[in-house]
Amino acid sequence: MSLLGEHFLSIDQISLDEVEKLFALSDQFLPVANRKMIFRPLEGAVLGSLFFEASTRTRVSFEAAFNRLGGSVCSTTGFTFSSMAKGESIYDTSRVISGYVDILVIRHPDKGSVAEFATATNVPVINGGDGPGEHPTQALLDLYTIRTEFRRLGKSLAGSHILFVGDLKYGRTVHSLIKLLSLYENLHVTLLNPPELTLPGALLDIVSRRGHRVDTCHNLASVDGKVDIIYATRIQKERFSDESIGGYTQDYHVNGNFLSQVGDGHTVLMHPLPRDSAHEANDLSVSLNKDPRLAIFRQTDNGIPIRMALFASILGVDKQVEREFRPVGWWTPRAIGPGDTDFSAI
């Protein structure tokens, strides 16, 4: 399936071949994302950015990616969408806005609502997160990060060992990433989580059926062997009815000790963010901020090339890439810390 003119609502709709094409295109966009080159094939196009649920980082990432391609953005946040408050259906809202813009990014707190939006519109809709449903561009940028980190380290995905730690029950980014990963071959996946926050069985089935090795454990000492990737997630205290979470702290607090027990000098540290720095006991520690293995900001940086590639594929401006690049005429950023994207290398 080509993405041209299509909605992008779920990672289930995209094949391994299409993922690889998108990543190759993202690679081509890196000089634009990193502000070395200009490429503006979408001058005159308009993105409708409808965030019925606030998510500034995701919104700015989509909008900046569209701006980098030369397009303009019409943006709205929250349910200031007055007409919907007056009883307007998603069908009407969607169809009306479709007349104004070329493509829509929609985030909505209700699962399935973005797909409902898509049925009524004649322009492509990208799912920017539909509550407990999907957030497919996050899964793409996560996998793209694993791929670029491995390339840097001379590793390959096949045969690698990936540790997911934290809340694996409610974390939709983990679910989508695991689905994407399972398309590849011969992985070793370890799931480290409190018993109350286990990965849903349906997802476990998908991974196991594909022949990957899956270990499930509830304490750090049980992790078998060194891991190539640690994908950490936040454990929200409010998930627990009592204080039982207190006892797990040492096993799910991703800090220097954690890293030395299951990782080595080339282990890559990822996190979908935000992390709760105010209560970091059940999350990724800020003490690792200067550690070059911390890839969380290279990971968010990757949101731009991935989203550029997605816009370009859907709107069909993915052919003239590179040939039409021209150099940026202004100051561009340099890496300031070990966790930064190395702009000079691009």
Next chain:
Amino acid sequence: MSLLGEHFLSIDQISLDEVEKLFALSDQFLPVANRKMIFRPLEGAVLGSLFFEASTRTRVSFEAAFNRLGGSVCSTTGFTFSSMAKGESIYDTSRVISGYVDILVIRHPDKGSVAEFATATNVPVINGGDGPGEHPTQALLDLYTIRTEFRRLGKSLAGSHILFVGDLKYGRTVHSLIKLLSLYENLHVTLLNPPELTLPGALLDIVSRRGHRVDTCHNLASVDGKVDIIYATRIQKERFSDESIGGYTQDYHVNGNFLSQVGDGHTVLMHPLPRDSAHEANDLSVSLNKDPRLAIFRQTDNGIPIRMALFASILGVDKQVEREFRPVGWWTPRAIGPGDTDFSAI
């Protein structure tokens, strides 16, 4: 009167000749509005979009129209306008913002406030709706829709029969459209409304004085003859102190039965939107969504060429149109339903 450099606050200020010029220009802009061509004479210009009252659809329509002409938009919604909260006058706010932008679109809940804004500024102000006052661009796009639908059907405005149904007392879009229509000749206007929601006498006088035939009735059976246009509006239950509205339902609920009684195969169905799909008994029924006579989305689509034409006329970039068009380089939408604009025909 030319629109060049002028405020556009009320449909009263615009002559039949100017309306026709604006519509001819809107026709020229259709290929841009429908994303076939690019025209960017306003690169470098900035629109100030001040929506003191939320109205996402209207705001996005104005902003996308300005973007399509190449301009940038600075937008604000709601009374986050902190300085006005601190006692700043409309005069000061208006004059300050004027120094930053080339043109202003203002929506405000208070009648007359947009005109007050206009007195203090040295840039043109477009009224995006001032509460119970006016919403002149809505009236223009409504009339433009009647014109394009009639052209498609081979009909002419002179001699046509137009039915307004619903709340004709408070509906400002009906008031403005009726004023505009009365500039033309030889119309048959039927007003179908609950007795509590009758068109204001002053407006009735305007239409009658011009020699048009006006029928007023309170039940569907009294409508005399088949109509060319049904312009439906929402009846808000809160307008009634008791439950009396219940009895009217069958007469003001625009559905298949309604359409078959007063219309024929070429009757055009319009509505200013939003319609209340959650309580559709007193509004336009969603059961007509697949009916090609339903023009409500072609009507909202028309907001773009109309607003482009208005911006271009006021800012004086209406001369080089077409000569400077260049083709769009990306995927453009196609009609997906019978109620859609037929892009292939453009």
Next chain:
Amino acid sequence: MSLLGEHFLSIDQISLDEVEKLFALSDQFLPVANRKMIFRPLEGAVLGSLFFEASTRTRVSFEAAFNRLGGSVCSTTGFTFSSMAKGESIYDTSRVISGYVDILVIRHPDKGSVAEFATATNVPVINGGDGPGEHPTQALLDLYTIRTEFRRLGKSLAGSHILFVGDLKYGRTVHSLIKLLSLYENLHVTLLNPPELTLPGALLDIVSRRGHRVDTCHNLASVDGKVDIIYATRIQKERFSDESIGGYTQDYHVNGNFLSQVGDGHTVLMHPLPRDSAHEANDLSVSLNKDPRLAIFRQTDNGIPIRMALFASILGVDKQVEREFRPVGWWTPRAIGPGDTDFSAI
């Protein structure tokens, strides 16, 4: 120090030489700010405009200035910044957004928070106001206004008499402007304020140490000689525990009488705005709105060239200015009142 690639957090970091360079560049940008010429070196660049505290005028001024240079803007207002509500640190937020944009403007209610943002990012940060801290671009545009008004009047800064009136204790714009002015030589500064709202001692020391003459007085009659500039500020009633402010009204209400007592035909009237027109007794009177000596709107107009110059200096596109200008193709505003910028003269 060059501004290239640097943060701009405080006026303390900028030298007299750098101020003068910035003003010369602002002069060059006047034809763009006044919509006579187009200059778009930042096509493809993205500004992140993060206003954690609403300030529409300041936000629009920054965003329009960036748009005038050809750049795009991603904007957010208020603490809809959901991830920070979830316990995310300023460090993480800053670093993530840095991956999306070329430069950041940040306004935040907490003193020092903008500087904290700057430590985590690899793109330049401009302080758009950090609560009781600084608002350095306001100070720059204030000084630039004094400079351009004096030039128009054939006066020079050296030897001039500047009167600050109102709340000199809490007004951060007064503090920053006084610091900037003290870089120059041989000024006569008069401070006219209620005893409760005196300029902080540390600032008084700075001005006095530089050899300027400083008079402090609490009533209008004590002002010694005619003044060249009146810089008025709003006295907020809530600063006083009792009704004592009532007695001061006549001395701090800047109206025609005030102006005739301390000024002459060439006295320039400034104010950082907003002024409280609803309770003008302790503020600048609207009765002076038609007086050509009122420079408050020329002052806000100056926000555009100053902010363009700052963006251009930091992003390094300040070299090709003028050579690459091309004329505007649309209608441009003219002065409508005596307090307006005279566009014809530019």
